Amino acid sequence: MDSTFMGAVRARTDAAIASGDLQPIVAEQVVMRDAGLPFTVRWVAALAAKDAAKAGATPATTLPGGPRDPNFNPFLPPDPALTVGPLGAHHNVVLNKFPVCLHHLVLARREFAEQLSPLELVDFLALAIVLSDAGGLGFYNGGAAAGASQRHKHVQWIPAAEGNASLRYLGEGLPADIAPGALARHPGLPLRHCFVRVEAGFGCDPEAAAQAMHDAFGRACAELSLVPGGEDGLLPPCNMLVGDGWMLVLPRSREHFEGVSLNALSYGGTVYVREPAQIEAIRAVGPLRALASVGIPEPGPAVA
Template sequence: MADMIRPVAPPNLPSLVQAAFNKARVTGDVTYYPTQVAVLTPRSIPVSIPVSIPFQLRFSPALAHKPKAPKPKEPNAKPFNPFENPSPAMLIADLPPSHRLVLNKFAVVPEHFILVTRDVKPQTHVLEKGDIAATFACIQAYHADGRELFAFFNSGPHSGASQPHRHLQLLPVERMKDGLEDVENGGQWRVLAEKLTESTQGLPFQVFTTGMRPDMSAEERHSSYIELYRRAVEAALPDIEVSGEGEAKISYNLAITSSSMALCPRTAEGTMIKNKSGESIGVVSLNGTVLAGTALVKNEAEWDALRENPDMLLDVLKGIGLPP
């Protein structure tokens, strides 16, 4: 196989993203949904376990009214694809040879942006070497600027995936911390994937992890991803033959930071929670940001119930993946 052209992100990527986001907010091309935030630390995790999981919970009532993508006017027309030909207002930069960077149109975290393939490729397929290399190029551009990025990928019907065109999502960690300085235990939160090692006892779902080094080649990083994916498939479907390409065998979330990679096989997108009276009040759905240690709710009953009983969050987490 011929050597892959190594993607290089613009060295001023953080300022490019910030400028594009601020401009798009002013013009209305991006909608930012402000949130309230709390940090929950479920008490039922044994103290003797080295992994603690302070979870960031955000509440955005306006997000419940987010507009839906337009439906095709003709019965056989293709659904609207926001990534195929992004408008100039949404485009941050091209990332040759095969990707581009665009803004997330509906942002809960400021400066949330997205790495998309130029060609339309399936979100449900195993990631290619170029996908991982382009993602890490963005992470390195932030790291070189003294900042950190949290990258995540949702694949499959139980993962929280919403667009069929292949894309990975990128969140500046400093913007994920917005508002935490004003809440109890806010200083305890940090990206969960950064805290995980091969010893992940204490988590209520299985996660497979490995370290990332700055000097790794694109081949080594992709091989690390494929190995995590293989282990996850074997855990979920022991008798299935695993291939490193084509349609993925399971739903899963992937997280990548400058120092870690984590993959979580998923069995459900979310779970129902109940109030003190035992009444069902809503389904808490989680995507790849679960590997950052964050959750988002859109109605006040869920927000109140989880803050009143943080242990309820464990039940949600137990319901989305494979038991440890």
């Protein structure tokens, strides 16, 4: 049976699809293995619609938080047809207008903050409430180079489902017996990154999980030298994923590989493309090489 929260998400989704404010998910996918790791490459038609919507926007500026039209903010106010409702004191739950899967949620700050301003405890509390209620994967695209399409501060969530991104595909390469808060690297990821063992997910106390995630993010940023800088105190571009007992944080150098936008979910084992031909671009080099090309190189053996 649905929780009250997920019941509201499903009801809003059904209403938005019925009204035409949200398009049904149309996707095709293939599974590839690279260095023993399984990757799903999924073509999602909604992403092409997202590009078409951007085409009519004001040209991009150089603002560090990102894309593409600084005068457009879809979260102030959020579209009523896509809004599930408030979440805690600081966030609204909004259906992603261009979802990569069913029930893809945006947890957006009610007041404007730059997307590259460091994640705060309240951001992790919003994620913790959803993860505790429904499991799944929380994630953050920090800046345009990390795949963010809006400057307004937000984190996102997708449910656990076949073909959806998660950290489970990396589980066998991570130590199973380390304490919460301990750091690790995955020997199969050829780029700079940091895993932190974190107790956050289905059934966890949201406040305790939020604090654990906030602490984990701080430790990972320190390990990776992701230090706020400049007059605005913004982070360098980065991604964060949290679920299945782990948090993954990694710095980013750019958004695209061969025209394919790679965001946090790509590091969760599912690469989303705009058109079927892009599947072959990923296949030609392998997903790991594509992911490494938009991250930061880190030669040498991985250590736990």
